[in-house]
Structures are given as structure tokens and as C-alpha cells.
Amino acid sequence: MGETDALLANNERYSTGFDKGDLPAEPARRVVVVTCMDARIDPAAALGLHEGDAHVLRNAGGVVTEDVLRSLTLSHHLLGAQEVLLMHHSRCAMAGMDEAGAIAQIEERSGGATVDFSLGAFDDLEADLRASAERIASHPLLSRLSVRAVLYEVETGKVREVAR
Amino acid sequence: MGETDALLANNERYSTGFDKGDLPAEPARRVVVVTCMDARIDPAAALGLHEGDAHVLRNAGGVVTEDVLRSLTLSHHLLGAQEVLLMHHSRCAMAGMDEAGAIAQIEERSGGATVDFSLGAFDDLEADLRASAERIASHPLLSRLSVRAVLYEVETGKVREVAR
Numbered sequence: 316m317g318e319t320d321a322l323l324a325n326n327e328r329y330s331t332g333f334d335k336g337d338l339p340a341e342p343a344r345r346v347v348v349v350t351c352m353d354a355r356i357d358p359a360a361a362l363g364l365h366e367g368d369a370h371v372l373r374n375a376g377g378v379v380t381e382d383v384l385r386s387l388t389l390s391h392h393l394l395g396a397q398e399v400l401l402m403h404h405s406r407c408a409m410a411g412m413d414e415a416g417a418i419a420q421i422e423e424r425s426g427g428a429t430v431d432f433s434l435g436a437f438d439d440l441e442a443d444l445r446a447s448a449e450r451i452a453s454h455p456l457l458s459r460l461s462v463r464a465v466l467y468e469v470e471t472g473k474v475r476e477v478a479r
Numbered sequence: 480m481g482e483t484d485a486l487l488a489n490n491e492r493y494s495t496g497f498d499k500g501d502l503p504a505e506p507a508r509r510v511v512v513v514t515c516m517d518a519r520i521d522p523a524a525a526l527g528l529h530e531g532d533a534h535v536l537r538n539a540g541g542v543v544t545e546d547v548l549r550s551l552t553l554s555h556h557l558l559g560a561q562e563v564l565l566m567h568h569s570r571c572a573m574a575g576m577d578e579a580g581a582i583a584q585i586e587e588r589s590g591g592a593t594v595d596f597s598l599g600a601f602d603d604l605e606a607d608l609r610a611s612a613e614r615i616a617s618h619p620l621l622s623r624l625s626v627r628a629v630l631y632e633v634e635t636g637k638v639r640e641v642a643r
Contacts, residue, residue, distance in 0.1 A: 318508040318509060318510045321508075321527075322510065322527060323526075323638060323640070329526075338519045340517065342518035343518070344482040346483060346486065347516070352534040354502070354506035354507070354531050355499070357523050361490055361493050362486040363486060363490070363493065364486070366524070367519055371516055371537050372516050372538055373537045374536055374538070374549070375554065380546045381545075383546070385597075386538045389539045389581075390516065392589070393572065393584070394572060398481055398482055408504050408558060425620050455592035456594065458589075461481065463483050472490075472494035472497030474490045476487070
């Protein structure tokens with residue numbers, strides 16, 4: 316049995332007695348969280364979010380890509396989000412990564428397939444976090460969103476504010 | 480006090496007595512979940528995931544964008560994920576959305592700023608889910624990943640498998 320089967324079995328327990336079937340699509344707290352895919356982060360647990368509370372966007376690094384800007388546009392304009400909480404984290408694999416070396420490693424493992432995109436590595440965690448927050452705040456479609464940027468410490472579970 | 484302040488206060492409780500500070504970056508279950516940003520979905524709760532278990536990728540619609548392919552490449556080749564669980568959901572705002580109408584509405588709300596990207600709307604939920612799973616499975620960098628596709632019912636909390 317693969318791990319996915321275990322997750323589907325877990326879902327049987329979750330859905331038994333499920334009583335949240337009437338929630339609206341609009342997030343009740345009007346918040347959208349942007350963070351990394353990192354397995355150590357459970358945004359709902361770490362921030363006390365319940366079903367229906369907030370949109371959550373996640374990718375490798377919590378990088379503010381075009382896809383994140385697309386999703387923020389939808390979250391804000393069509394579903395009512397007013398606040399962005401951008402959360403990067405300590406010990407991120409994307410921070411300080413040797414991008415060229417990583418691409419060579421991936422291509423070797425893939426038997427000749429080409430990595431024709433940036434992996435999104437960055438050098439300085441706090442500097443990148445500030446720049447990422449600014450990228451959202453300065454976007455013409457997102458000028459009315461409030462943006463705050465925090466660092467999540469995977470060592471302690473604590474969040475520390477870096478920019479607002 | 481904004482909602483973000485409430486989330487940061489919740490984090491104080493989460494981090495008190497936190498005992499997961501030694502988890503590795505690699506997801507223990509070697510799974511990466513791809514799903515929508517929708518506020519009604521708590522992937523960890525719905526699938527029984529704990530901190531350290533799995534990567535989670537989320538955007539508007541759970542669309543398999545270039546950014547998702549970038550993140551999957553990193554998850555698989557550098558951090559050991561072997562299985563993808565792609566999870567779309569019922570009552571998704573992106574399913575059946577009038578894309579041109581939504582863009583006009585967003586541009587009007589933004590005082591003249593232009594939406595110069597696709598919102599990612601799709602017509603048929605199951606057809607899009609199958610096509611999205613195929614987009615991952617056929618990617619030259621991701622050919623060794625196992626991909627399964629499920630629909631999450633926001634009405635019942637249940638997950639139903641559509642493609643594997």
C-alpha cells in the first residue's frame with residue numbers, strides 16, 4: 316500500500332461526522348496566507364486557522380511567482396481577501412541553494428531532460444522576504460491588499476514579523 | 480486589530496511546548512499534495528497529515544501551472560517525494576467561471592490596471608482533473624512520480640478517486 320492509500324484511509328475518519336458542509340467560498344477572516352510547501356509547516360495549526368477561515372497559497376520557497384500573483388488577484392477581487400500574510404521559514408531548502416548545481420543534479424537524474432526554468436533559489440532569507448512582500452504591495456492589481464511578512468522558525472514553531 | 484494579528488496571537492499558543500524542531504526537510508511520507516487555495520480545505524486535517532509528513536502545493540484552482548511543475552521538480556528530485564496526490568474540489572470558484580467577465584470585473588475594481596494573464600478557469604471539473612494529472616505524469620522531469628487524482632467534496636469532507 317502506497318502512502319496515498321494511507322491518506323485516503325485517513326480521510327474516511329475525517330469525513331465521518333463532518334459538519335462543515337455549508338461554508339461559503341469566501342474566507343471568513345478575509346486573509347490569504349502565502350508560504351512554502353515545506354513539510355514541516357502546517358499553516359492551519361501554526362496560525363490557528365479552521366476550515367473556512369483563509370486562503371492558503373504554497374509553492375517551493377513561498378516565492379511570489381506569477382502564479383501566486385494570479386491567485387492573489389482572484390482571492391482579493393473575487394473572494395474578498397483583504398490581508399496577505401507572507402510566511403517564509405528558517406532552514407528553507409531554497410535559501411542559499413546552488414541553483415546551477417541543483418539544475419545539473421536534476422538533469423542527470425532525469426536522463427537528459429532539461430530544466431528550462433528557474434528553480435527560484437535565493438540568497439538572503441530576510442532580504443528575499445522583504446522583496447517578496449514589496450512585489451505584492453507594488454502590484455497594480457493588489458494595491459488595496461494589506462501585506463505583512465513573517466519568518467516561521469521550524470526549530471521553535473514561532474513566527475517573527477519582518478516587514479509590514 | 481486586523482485578522483493577521485489574531486493569527487500571530489494564535490501562533491504563540493502553537494509554539495508553546497513545540498516539540499517538532501528536529502524534523503528533516505525531506506517529507507517523511509514522500510508525498511506531495513497539490514490542491515486549491517480554497518478556505519474550506521484543510522489538507523492536513525482532511526488527509527491526516529502531521530508536520531514533517533508531506534509537501535503541500537496550493538494555488539487558485541489547484542491548477543498545474545509552470546510554478547507547480549517547478550515545485551514538483553524540487554520536491555521529487557531534491558527532497559525525495561515519490562507520490563503526487565492531486566486534489567481538486569466541488570464548488571470550486573474556478574470551475575465554470577466566466578473568465579472574460581471575471582477579468583472585466585477585476586479591471587474595473589482596480590481602476591484601470593490590466594489583467595495580462597489567464598485566471599485559469601476551467602469548464603469541467605473531472606475532465607480538468609484528469610488532464611492536470613496527465614500534465615504531471617507526462618512531464619519529462621517527473622516521469623518517475625506516481626500520480627493519483629481525487630475530488631474533495633466540500634459538502635461532505637470526503638475524497639473520491641478520479642484517476643490513477
